[in-house]
Amino acid sequence: MITIGLPKGRNLGPARAALAAAGLNLDGLDSSRLRQRFPDQSVLGTPVEVLLLKDWDLPLYVEHGIVDCAIVGSDVLEETQPDVFWPLQLKDGRSRLSLIAETPELPKRSGQLRAATRYPNWAARLLAARNLHVEVIHLTSSIELGPLLDLTDVAVDIVQTGGTLRAHDLHEVEVLAAVAPTFVVNRASFHAHRRRLSGLLGALEETETGGE
Structure with a gap:
């Protein structure tokens, strides 16, 4: 069997x-x-x-x-x-893992960006490969709330249809990987x-x- x-x-x-x-x-x-x-x-x-x-x-x-x-x-x-x-x-x-923000481009700030994600290890590898030095904040659900509630500057999460992003007026800044x-x-x-x-x-x- x-x-x-x-x-x-x-x-x-x-x-x-x-x-x-x-x-x-x-x-x-x-x-x-x-x-x-x-x-x-x-x-x-x-x-x-x-x-x-x-x-x-x-x-x-x-x-x-x-x-x-x-x-x-x-x-x-x-x-x-x-x-x-x-x-x-x-x-x-299939879907995609994307970098998400409240603006179409990465927000500008003097210090290190913070990113909310349920994939702290994978996200850190992908962002480092793009020379983005980001503090990764591990959340287990509702990842989009990270930037919406100012816990983080961006989010790294799965996008399928983009409906959740549109509902919260968020932008898909970059596709990081296929899923x-x-x-x-x-x-x-x-x-x-x-x-x-x-x-x-x-x-x-x-x-x-x-x-x-």
Whole structure:
């Protein structure tokens, strides 16, 4: 049996669609249940157990072998840097990590800028690569409130449609990185179940790239 971790929230839809297109039949998946089993899958040749977990927790479950593989947001992977294989990004469910401010350009100030984000490690790396020396303030939600309430000068956060920015009269100053649901595999599991997991990865690659 292969155990697959799927994310609760915004990445669940793209994850289910990608697996279905690759031949993994998860009909009847109940998003309110933690653990569910499905009979033999032709793409894997074995039954599948699905664990529905929070996106931020999934890398740890993959790294420690609780699940053999999973689909996780690349933003979470970039922030947590787990010791797992990251072989494929999905084409659906993509977004971007952007630098956000109350003005179309970075605010001018004599001292160091402050940036609110839920990704302190990743944001610090991206901003340093642009020679922006910024004090990073870690917030866990409502990141846009950082600049709006003068806690910080800017925010670094995920942007999908831009609706939240428009609602708060904020501006997307610069796109820092692309974000996508990402297929990841436990290293030991990949060796123990190489044929089955390689088959699933190959099927995903075929559907995600159109055979290119």
